[in-house]
Amino acid sequence: MEIVLLVKYGEIMLKGLNRPYFESQLINNIRKKLDGLCEFKLKKTHGRIFIEDIKSDASYEELSLKICEVFGIISVSIAYKIESDFELINETALNVSKKAYEEGNRTFKVDTKRANKSFRPNSMEVSKLIGGNIFESFEDFIVDVRKPQITIKIEIRENTYVYYKEIKGQGGMPVGSAGKGILLLSGGIDSPVAGYMMAKRGLKLEACYFHSHPYTTEQAKEKVIDLAKKLAIYNNGMKVHIINFTTTQLAIYEKCPHAQLTIIMRRVMMRVAQQLAFKKNAKALVTGESLGQVASQTLESLFVTNSSVDMVVFRPLIGMDKIEVINIAKKIDTFDTSILPYEDCCTIFVAKHPETKPRIDSILKSEENIDIDKMVEECMSDYETVELKNENR
Amino acid sequence: MTSEIYFDNAASTKPYDEVIIRMTEVLKYNYGNSLSVHKKGLEANKIIKSAAQTLADILKCNTNEIIFTAGGTEANNLAIKGTYYANKGRGHHIITSLYEHASIMATINDLKKDEADISYIKIDNKGVANINTLSNLITEKSIFVSLMKVNNEVGTINNIELASKIVKEKNNNIVFHTDNVQGFCKLPVNLNKLKNIDLMSLSGHKFNGPKGVGALFVRKGTNILPMMNGNLYQNHLRAGTLNTAAIAGLEIAAMISNKNMEANLKKVSKLNKYLEEKITKEIDGIKILGDKNKVPYITDIAFINIKSEVLLNHLSAIDICVSSGSACSSRKQTYSHVLTAMDISTEYIDGVIRISLSHDNTFEEIDRLIKEIKLILPMLRMIRRK
Numbered sequence: 001m002e003i004v005l006l007v008k009y010g011e012i013m014l015k016g017l018n019r020p021y022f023e024s025q026l027i028n029n030i031r032k033k034l035d036g037l038c039e040f041k042l043k044k045t046h047g048r049i050f051i052e053d054i055k056s057d058a059s060y061e062e063l064s065l066k067i068c069e070v071f072g073i074i075s076v077s078i079a080y081k082i083e084s085d086f087e088l089i090n091e092t093a094l095n096v097s098k099k100a101y102e103e104g105n106r107t108f109k110v111d112t113k114r115a116n117k118s119f120r121p122n123s124m125e126v127s128k129l130i131g132g133n134i135f136e137s138f139e140d141f142i143v144d145v146r147k148p149q150i151t152i153k154i155e156i157r158e159n160t161y162v163y164y165k166e167i168k169g170q171g172g173m174p175v176g177s178a179g180k181g182i183l184l185l186s187g188g189i190d191s192p193v194a195g196y197m198m199a200k201r202g203l204k205l206e207a208c209y210f211h212s213h214p215y216t217t218e219q220a221k222e223k224v225i226d227l228a229k230k231l232a233i234y235n236n237g238m239k240v241h242i243i244n245f246t247t248t249q250l251a252i253y254e255k256c257p258h259a260q261l262t263i264i265m266r267r268v269m270m271r272v273a274q275q276l277a278f279k280k281n282a283k284a285l286v287t288g289e290s291l292g293q294v295a296s297q298t299l300e301s302l303f304v305t306n307s308s309v310d311m312v313v314f315r316p317l318i319g320m321d322k323i324e325v326i327n328i329a330k331k332i333d334t335f336d337t338s339i340l341p342y343e344d345c346c347t348i349f350v351a352k353h354p355e356t357k358p359r360i361d362s363i364l365k366s367e368e369n370i371d372i373d374k375m376v377e378e379c380m381s382d383y384e385t386v387e388l389k390n391e392n393r
Numbered sequence: 394m395t396s397e398i399y400f401d402n403a404a405s406t407k408p409y410d411e412v413i414i415r416m417t418e419v420l421k422y423n424y425g426n427s428l429s430v431h432k433k434g435l436e437a438n439k440i441i442k443s444a445a446q447t448l449a450d451i452l453k454c455n456t457n458e459i460i461f462t463a464g465g466t467e468a469n470n471l472a473i474k475g476t477y478y479a480n481k482g483r484g485h486h487i488i489t490s491l492y493e494h495a496s497i498m499a500t501i502n503d504l505k506k507d508e509a510d511i512s513y514i515k516i517d518n519k520g521v522a523n524i525n526t527l528s529n530l531i532t533e534k535s536i537f538v539s540l541m542k543v544n545n546e547v548g549t550i551n552n553i554e555l556a557s558k559i560v561k562e563k564n565n566n567i568v569f570h571t572d573n574v575q576g577f578c579k580l581p582v583n584l585n586k587l588k589n590i591d592l593m594s595l596s597g598h599k600f601n602g603p604k605g606v607g608a609l610f611v612r613k614g615t616n617i618l619p620m621m622n623g624n625l626y627q628n629h630l631r632a633g634t635l636n637t638a639a640i641a642g643l644e645i646a647a648m649i650s651n652k653n654m655e656a657n658l659k660k661v662s663k664l665n666k667y668l669e670e671k672i673t674k675e676i677d678g679i680k681i682l683g684d685k686n687k688v689p690y691i692t693d694i695a696f697i698n699i700k701s702e703v704l705l706n707h708l709s710a711i712d713i714c715v716s717s718g719s720a721c722s723s724r725k726q727t728y729s730h731v732l733t734a735m736d737i738s739t740e741y742i743d744g745v746i747r748i749s750l751s752h753d754n755t756f757e758e759i760d761r762l763i764k765e766i767k768l769i770l771p772m773l774r775m776i777r778r779k
Contacts, residue, residue: 213706214703214709214710218706218709250772250776348703348776
């Protein structure tokens with residue numbers, strides 16, 4: 001008898017001919033996640049991945065939780081792997097039930113799956129026989145097929161796997177399977193959440209952050225890196241490109257109307273991010289914008305910002321309330337870092353009364369005073385990249 | 394590559410080499426608990442006693458009037474809470490100034506929950522506490538007065554001798570405390586003469602000693618209670634094993650700083666005079682804040698129409714460390730309570746930089762500071778929120 005981790009994956013199963021592509025991406029991501037944590041062998045069958053021959057200092061629960069950080073996974077179970085022999089299955093199921101019983105559960109059912117169709121008795125009979133044995137072995141442990149407190153699962157394949165607990169994964173698609181995107185990461189609450197949500201859909205992220213020394217502090221930069229570290233857990237590591245934005249920002253400040261500073265600055269940032277995407281072979285931009293949240297996120301502002309680039313821009317928070325965003329930020333542990341007070345320094349570059357309904361023709365006219373192509377070029381020649389590893393928490 | 398310039402000595406100082414050597418030695422060899430009765434304990438106890446003796450010699454008091462703490466903040470907490478709870482049977486009135494260190498302000502404020510009634514000594518626009526009004530603030534219910542000797546943000550000096558005399562003449566039962574964290578080993582103190590001072594706080598890392606260690610002078614006979622629970626030592630005023638190495642480091646720092654006090658003061662006065670004169674001459678739109686009567690160690694300079702934080706960030710990137718007198722962010726604007734108390738005009742209050750010198754600084758460093766500020770200032774002044 002051996003203890004293994006049984007990983008179930010979901011949406012990928014619905015794929016057709018390209019399913020192996022997603023599966024191999026998922027397997028790669030699991031391998032990277034466990035790298036350095038344990039020695040193991042990985043086996044894949046239909047809809048299941050088995051982590052076997054585990055040698056690790058970490059407990060099975062800890063390893064399961066780590067694996068659950070990988071997108072694309074429905075659940076991880078700690079399972080007993082045995083030979084496909086009815087007596088052995090019965091004995092193991094009784095052992096497993098004993099644990100569940102001792103944990104205080106009083107209703108159960110047995111659910112048998114039989115991929116190995118030559119095995120006898122058949123699935124229904126296995127459930128019935130073993131269910132009966134469990135019922136007789138414990139006092140006050142009764143069968144409830146509709147809403148049992150626990151389900152003893154028996155999967156009969158070449159070997160048989162018996163388990164009853166499932167640690168829920170996060171679903172989604174394996175990071176990298178959807179290609180690469182550039183996340184515009186600020187120090188706020190929204191952008192890390194936006195990154196998390198797109199990584200969940202399989203987008204491998206690289207982040208870009210606009211640094212305006214001396215108008216933004218070193219602490220603000222450190223904070224962004226700390227946020228990126230948290231995202232790196234889900235994103236298989238993370239590259240953060242820190243773009244020196246001071247010269248550009250000062251030029252916009254000098255030459256454009258003040259009520260339009262924020263919107264023009266955002267347009268330029270989008271242009272720079274798009275250029276970075278071209279360079280990094282990324283095919284999308286990701287922002288944390290949410291409709292109507294602030295002046296720069298009114299429908300008019302979003303239209304004007306959006307029209308600065310041709311590339312697809314993902315705004316996964318667009319229809320979410322702040323409180324919903326905060327809840328995710330707390331779940332992924334970015335919230336406490338996001339609310340640290342190292343804001344972009346002062347209020348110098350924020351107009352007292354920014355335009356909330358900018359018009360594209362008026363913005364384009366203002367932009368005639370600056371050379372955006374040159375700004376983009378300058379930004380692209382003046383950035384540093386910090387590479388964050390997928391660190392174990 | 395130019396070297397690092399450190400102008401933030403009011404925040405913390407660089408420990409003397411002798412301090413580091415001594416602390417390493419004590420950590421390595423004198424690891425016993427100073428309260429243990431065996432040989433290792435006695436060794437440690439000897440170190441503590443020697444440090445207490447050194448401080449007592451400098452302050453002109455008795456060794457059993459020195460209580461070691463984990464820094465200035467703890468010393469101030471002990472002084473305030475310890476006195477308040479020991480004396481609140483007589484009244485709940487506390488007097489302090491409007492520009493004390495946060496460890497005083499917050500601690501006194503916290504006592505409001507236990508019915509404390511607080512009066513504040515106003516600060517004049519030179520940054521000096523108006524002690525003439527002190528007499529009027531004292532009531533029959535007053536039990537405690539705390540007034541700092543040297544202000545940490547502007548460096549102005551309060552006449553503690555006079556203040557404590559006014560207090561005691563009006564009501565001899567009032568306990569008088571002074572936070573001398575910025576003044577110790579910079580200005581001479583003779584507690585044998587300053588009989589009206591009951592409590593005085595000091596902190597190791599402000600005079601080239603280690604962080605995390607300080608002391609409270611508690612004059613014999615002062616009615617005060619301990620603030621931490623545990624096995625009480627040090628005249629039953631503080632619980633907790635003593636930090637032998639840090640206390641040994643503090644002793645060495647105090648010895649050296651005290652020995653060189655006059656020479657340091659002379660040197661830093663020259664540096665400060667040079668700084669103030671040169672910067673006033675070469676840069677427009679600035680104000681040196683504070684009274685003429687201030688320590689030369691601290692100079693607050695207010696620049697018109699800039700955000701001090703931006704100047705600080707710029708200087709930091711070129712390895713010059715100063716501190717800013719105000720903090721601001723896009724969310725909220727908060728000004729230092731010291732500057733607010735001093736009533737600085739709005740064009741200046743955003744742009745206050747604190748230069749705090751030590752005897753280690755040089756004229757060349759000041760030249761470089763002024764040169765760099767001169768270079769960046771026109772740009773910073775051009776960029777303002779519109």
